[in-house]
Ligand SMILES: NC(=O)C1=CN([C@@H]2O[C@H](COP(=O)(O)OP(=O)(O)OC[C@H]3O[C@@H](n4cnc5c(N)ncnc54)[C@H](OP(=O)(O)O)[C@@H]3O)[C@@H](O)[C@H]2O)C=CC1
């Protein structure tokens with residue numbers, strides 16, 4: 001059985017990666033691609049790497065152009081997907097790569113995004129531990145017709161720390177997360193600080209001081225895992241690479257927690273997961289190993305000097321951090337094997 005699919009924001013980085021993965025998905029048939037300023041042009045002009053889909057004409061993003069498909073992916077700027085999603089039939093599976101439907105707390109959404117809260121949808125991170133009893137988000141995605149795909153930083157941060165919170169091993173009030181992202185995380189539109197001359201051979205922080213919009217999303221997920229409020233200090237940095245996120249997340253361990261107990265919690269959480277793995281001791285995550293794949297690599301250590309767990313996680317921001325996670329959720333929603341059309345193999349060198 002194959003499913004008809006429309007992808008909006010098809011000429012952007014997130015939409016383009018959704019299309020690259022759909023082109024290799026055995027059950028998906030991409031019928032429609034939509035965007036905005038490139039409407040009326042062949043997709044191949046904006047996305048020459050998508051050879052098998054290059055002939056499709058990009059259409060304007062409207063409820064009419066997206067109608068009549070089994071699955072619609074929205075990869076639009078923040079604020080644009082809430083409005084269009086409200087016009088799509090309830091029976092259509094709508095998967096939003098943007099932030100419009102990620103947060104359950106309206107006040108938090110408005111604080112970071114402004115007006116236009118559109119309600120929350122099932123959160124598309126199947127491996128996320130959602131309570132101290134070991135339940136995962138996966139079950140909440142089976143058969144749904146709406147999915148909010150997580151932000152790329154929150155994907156890595158929550159995968160990094162949720163096992164420790166669910167197991168009661170980490171203190172909730174002293175969590176520090178620093179992450180480096182490849183430049184594609186900022187999207188395709190022109191931004192002066194992302195010009196090659198500014199961003200190559202250089203690293204710099206941005207969104208410093210508790211102002212990045214991914215903070216409430218991280219706190220929402222980690223609080224669920226912990227069963228009590230978790231507060232997060234988060235600092236993003238830009239790294240001179242096209243793709244990839246390397247997150248370093250640290251938290252104080254509860255009194256008496258040792259290294260073996262920490263390791264066992266992460267092993268228990270992820271040993272049976274197809275796309276999230278704790279590396280063997282002594283090996284550390286690298287963005288290169290996960291490039292182009294739906295894989296998240298983790299490693300951890302106990303810094304006994306300061307009593308902190310240090311957890312690192314590498315993902316591809318466009319794959320597991322967006323499009324891969326979106327397709328994994330699509331598979332669950334449609335009742336397909338969760339791994340269909342996805343890979344754990346990265347690119348080397
Ligand atoms: N880049 C990333 O790593 C991640 C991105 N996301 C999310 O995915 C979404 C898209 O991001 P990204 O691909 O990076 O952005 P891009 O800037 O690369 O692409 C934006 C896309 O949206 C289209 N577009 C712009 N304005 C409108 C509009 N008013 N109506 C319809 N279409 C419009 C553009 O079309 P055109 O070019 O024709 O104007 C383009 O196809 C965002 O919500 C982002 O938060 C989520 C996780 C990670």
Ligand SMILES: CC(=O)N[C@@H](CCC(=O)OP(=O)(O)O)C(=O)O
Pocket residue numbers: 097098099150151152153181182183184185186187236238
């Ligand atoms: C490098 C960079 O600029 N990254 C983006 C995050 C991209 C992403 O995943 O987030 P959304 O889906 O919430 O847009 C940022 O910090 O705003």
